């Protein structure tokens with residue numbers, strides 16, 4: 001009897017015993033149905049003797065070669081669709097040449113050749129590490145961000161182009177001269193101050209500070225004018241309060257037209273001893289205090305004028321009023337014969353005695369973190385102070401440069417805080433026109449479309 005194989009031997013196999021197939025070359029298994037690929041199929045299966053059928057992404061007789069489409073130009077296809085590039089090549093198919101630019105690449109630009117950087121607008125240098133200020137800030141300052149100059153103590157203006165000349169040299173402008181001869185003017189406008197001697201600086205202190213006081217002798221003052229910069233705050237906007245202390249009177253000028261004398265609210269207008277307090281629009285005005293006049297706008301601006309008999313005998317954030325800008329950060333009455341090394345040190349020392357507030361640690365310039373394009377727009381906007389016909393009448397009398405600086409500072413500040421930049425510029429314009437008005441130059445510059453009426 002012939003042997004029986006059930007199932008039958010496939011692929012030409014021979015039934016050599018009961019259910020025992022002898023398979024031809026290339027096949028295996030009890031019924032000779034399994035095709036054999038001698039070297040195996042790594043990413044596929046053996047579909048017929050010696051023939052691998054590969055899964056998607058692989059090729060080759062053993063399905064051991066990953067497929068990349070497009071093929072890798074300068075590299076190996078390490079996995080399906082993934083090229084591993086040789087040195088200096090990159091891209092999906094390793095066809096893009098890569099370059100090395102220094103140790104840390106191009107700081108503000110793209111590496112387009114070995115040690116060749118294509119810099120973004122506002123940057124220059126081998127590795128785009130230097131900022132561009134055009135015109136340059138030198139020799140009066142340093143370019144600290146694209147288009148942003150930080151001036152040294154002897155220069156001011158958007159490009160540090162205005163040299164601050166002490167009074168033994170010649171005064172900066174005509175107004176300074178007339179001021180020095182007749183009276184001292186000190187202003188606070190938000191974070192910005194102008195000392196009696198004309199030094200402009202920014203101090204964002206949140207506390208009560210001595211703004212101006214007479215201090216001809218150690219420990220002896222006949223009056224003190226203090227300002228609380230954070231009297232009434234909503235969000236980042238604060239209204240300030242002004243306190244005037246003399247031997248007999250303790251007067252507080254507060255927002256919303258409120259004035260108290262020795263803690264009692266009074267009706268305005270009011271006079272007591274020689275002091276007269278009046279209201280003009282939003283302004284509260286105090287006059288007759290030993291030749292001192294104080295004007296408060298109901299928000300965050302305070303102007304103090306003192307007559308020239310106080311020359312050299314003042315102290316506080318408004319400075320000493322000796323006609324010399326270079327010693328305006330004198331720390332008397334707290335530290336005699338010492339000049340503060342920084343605005344921070346100066347401002348902090350002028351804090352009202354006995355009041356606990358956080359000192360100002362480091363004043364950072366807000367424009368550093370503003371995009372170059374935004375900054376260009378802001379600068380253009382602020383330059384209206386010298387470009388707009390309406391302001392020009394005052395330009396020869398009040399140097400607009402420090403107010404353009406303030407304008408830019410405040411616009412940057414508002415840009416970062418997400419506030420209304422244009423409104424912030426308007427504050428600087430308002431302050432400029434106020435200083436002009438204090439000296440008889442009344443500008444008509446507001447309109448419905450420009451800073452409102």
Ligand SMILES: [Ca+2]
Pocket residue numbers: 197319320321322323324325326327328
């Ligand atoms: Ca001075």
